[in-house]
Amino acid sequence: MKPLLLAFLLFALPFGPAFAVNPDEVLSDPALETRARAISAELRCMVCQNQSIDDSNAELAKDLRVLVRERLANGDSDEAVIDYVVSRYGEFVLLKPRFETKTLILWGMPATLLLIGAITLVVAARRRAGQAKGTPLSEDEKEKLKKLLQP
Structure with missing residues (x-):
């Protein structure tokens, strides 16, 4: 049943x-x-x-x-x-x-939030790319690295 x-x-x-x-x-x-x-x-x-x-x-x-x-x-x-x-x-x-002037914020907010999110992602990606490069190793650091890597 x-x-x-x-x-x-x-x-x-x-x-x-x-x-x-x-x-x-x-x-x-x-x-x-x-x-x-x-x-x-x-x-x-x-x-x-x-x-x-x-x-x-x-x-x-x-x-x-x-x-x-x-x-x-x-x-x-x-x-x-x-x-x-x-x-x-x-x-x-x-x-x-x-869609009226008093509802403009309601209709425009999704596009505005997407634009803010895209800008935030671009800025964060550029910052990360800039940090990844860093500064080159000095001659002293290169020598120490060679010594560490040699068997």
Whole structure:
């Protein structure tokens, strides 16, 4: 019996997020439902914070999914729906923040850190190469080395 239960769990677990949208939330128009799913995938669940509202089972996520579908059914464009949700909950509700002046640091930081890391590696390599050369041996040191190396 345990292998059967394990097989069921292994089969059912990947489909867990697919069941977050309840059947009573689904729109009758397939085109609107597709748009609603695409918008829901871009919006963060404020309770879970690491899931989209499409994947979350939280009550707030359900309310947001219903809100998105209502706005689409009323004729709003995708951008208008997203703007409405952002105006109510702030930029944090977007899983992928917009590229604006106030988010410039957020978008520019990865490139800046890579550039700083590359410069640091180049400077360290040059320092190491300079230290490896060292100073040449004096005549006295060369004589001592010859004596040490002779059998």
